[in-house]
Amino acid sequence: MDISEFIAHSGPKFSYSKKALGNEIHVRSHELLFEQGINDISINMSSWKEVPCFFMNNPKGLMPFDLFAASFYLISRYEEYLPYVQDSNERFPATESFAFKKGFLQKPLVDIWTFQFKEILENKFPDFSFKEREFEIISTIDVDNVFAYKHKGFVRNLGGFFKDFFTLKIGRLIERTLVLLRLRNDPFDTFDEIISLSKSKRIKTIFFFLIGDYTTYDTNVSSSNNAYRSLIKSMADYVEVGLHPSYYTMKNSDKLKKEKKRLEQIVNQPIQKSRQHYLRVKLPETYQNLIDLDVVEDYSMGYAKEMGFRASTCTPFYFYDLDFEIQTPLKIFPFAIMDAALNDYQGHVPTVAAVKIQEIKNEVEKVNGTFITLFHNESLSENERWKDWKKVYESIFD
Template structure:
C-alpha cells in the first residue's frame, strides 16, 4: 500500500487517487491527514499538499480537488517530456504537474458542465474539448501520466512490489437496423419501394425486391459472421440492441417482430447484450425505463449495460437516469465526429457526479473509434481506417489499457455506403487482439 498525506481528504481526492494508483497502476492506496501517522508509516508514501513536510515524494496540489461545484478555470497547456500536461507545480515537487487534478478535470468531464455550444443532436462536440483544441484527443494522456508517475515511484521506492496490468480488447456492436429490408411492416416496405423509385435508386429497388422474395439474404444480417469472428479470436463482444418505437431517428424493425426477438435471444446465448436507448430517451426517463423493461422481457435477464443512440447524452442528467435504473455500465463515452479518447483515458472508470460530489456505481467504458466516424465523418477509405485503428491500438497497448471499438452490423454488409468495408472488421480484430 502507498499512503497519501493531504491536509484535507475530499471525495475528489479519494476518487482520482484510487483511479490512478489502484485501478490504473494496481497499487493499493490509503489516506491520512495526520502528519504523525504519515511520518510513522514505513512503506511507500507521498504527500499531496501545498508544501513538502520533508524530503518525501511530494506533489504540489492544485485547488481543484479541494473545491466543490464547477468554476471556470484558467488552463495553460505545457509539455512534460513530450506529453501535453497542465496545472504546473514548480520545481519543488517530484512531479512537475498536478496530474491528479488534471486527470480529475478530464475524467470527470468537468468541461462538459460548463456552458458550451451543442451540435444539431444536442451533443457536446469534440471541437469544444480541451483535448481537441490542444492536439491530444488521440492520446490517453491520463494513462500516460500515470505510467510516468509509476516510473518516479519505482525510483523512489525500488523495493516495493509493483503489479502490471494487461492489455484488453472489447468489440462492441450497435444494432440500429438489424435488417435492411426484411421484417418491416407493409407500410414501411411499400414506402421504401416508392421512395427508391421516386429518387430513381433502381439498384436499391432491386436489392429490396430480391431480399423480400428470399432470393438473397438481407445484407445487414451479419450476426453469424460477427459471432464466428468472436469465437475464432476469443474476444469479448457486446451487442447493444435498440428496441424503441419507430421515429425519424429510430428505424429498426419493431421489437414485437418474432424474428428480431429470436435474434436477440440467440445473441444472449453467445455474447453480452445491452440496451441501445432510442434517440429521445436521453431526455425521457420514463421512456428509458420502458425500453429497458422491453429488452429484459426478451432476454429474460437483467439489463446492466447501455450505449446511447447517436451517442446522445447530457451530463449529469443522462447518467443519473441510468443509475436510477440500476444500469452498471455505460459505453457512450466517445465522439461521433472524431476518433480518440473523450475522457483522455483508455481505462474504464466510475462516473463522478459533480452535482452531488460523489463517485457513483456507474462504470464508464470509453471507446476509441467508431466505424461511422471513419467512413461518414472523416471520409477515410478502409485502408486509411485500418492505419488509424492500428495507431489507436498502439496508444492503448503502450499503457496496457482497454481498447474498445464501436462497429455496426451494417458496416460488415458491403452494402451501398459500406461498399468495400466488409473485411475491415475482421482485419481490425486481428490487429486489436494480437
C-alpha cells in the same frame, strides 16, 4: 500518523499538499480538488517529458504538475457541466472539448500520466512492486437497423421501392426485391459472422439493441416483431447484450425505463449495460437516470464525429457526479473509434481507416489499456457505403 512520524518513516511515502514534508514523493496540490461547486477554470498547457500536461505548479519537483487534479478534470468531464455550444443533436461536440482544442484527443493522456508517475515511484522505491494490467479489446456492436429490408412492413417497403425507382437506385431496388422474395439474405444480417469472429479471435463482444418506438431517428424493426425478438434471444446465448436507448431517452427517464423493461422481457434477464443512441448524453442527467434503473455499465463515452478519448483515458472508470459530489456505481467504458466517424464524418476510405484505427490501438497498447471499438451490424454488410469495411473490422483483431 502525525507529521513527525511521517518524516521519520524510511519506507515508501507520498504526500499531496502545498508543501513537501520530507524525503517523500510529493505532488503539489492544485485547488481544484478542494473546491466545492463547478467553476470556469483557467488552464494553461505545458509539457513534461514530451507529454502534454496542465496544472503545472512545481517545475523542479519529480512530478511537476498535479496529475490528480488534471486527471479528475478530464475524467469527470468537468467541462461538460459548463456552458457550451451544442451540436444539432444536442450533444457536447468534440470540437468544444479541451482535448480537441489542445491536440491530445487521440492520446489516453490520463493513462500516460499514470505510467509516468509509476516510473517515478519505481525509481524512488525499487522494492515496491506493482500489479501489471493486460491490454484488452472489447468489440461493441450497435444494432440501429437489424435488417435493411426484411420485416419492415408493407408500407415502408413500398415507400422504399418508389424511392429507389425515382432516385434511379436500380441496384438497391433489385436487392430489395430479391431479399423480400427470399432469394438473397438481408445485407444487414451479419450477426453470424460477428459471432464467428468473436469466437475464433476470443474477443469480448457486446451487442446493443435499439428497441424503442419508431421515430424519425429510431427506424429499427418493431420490438414486437418475432424474428427480431428471436434474434435478440439468440445473441444473448452467445454474447453479452445491452440496451441501446432510443433518441429521446436522453431527457426522458420514463421512456428509458420502458425500453429497459422491454429488452429484459425479451432476454428474460436483467439488463445492466447501455449505450445511448446517437451517443446523446447530457451530464449528469442521462447517467443519473441510468443509475436509477440499476444500469451498472455505460458505453456512450465517445464522440460521434471524431476518434479518440472523450475522457482522455482508455481505462473504465466510475462516474463521479459533480452535482452531488459522489462517486456513483455506474462504470463508464470509453470507446476510442466508431465506424461512422471514420466513414461518414471524416471520409476515410477503408484502407486509410484501418491505419487510423491501428494508430489509436497502438496508443492503448502502450499503456496496457482497454481498446473499445464501436461498429454496427450494417457496416459489415459490404453494402453500398460499407463496401470493404468488413476487412477494416477484421483487421482490428489481427
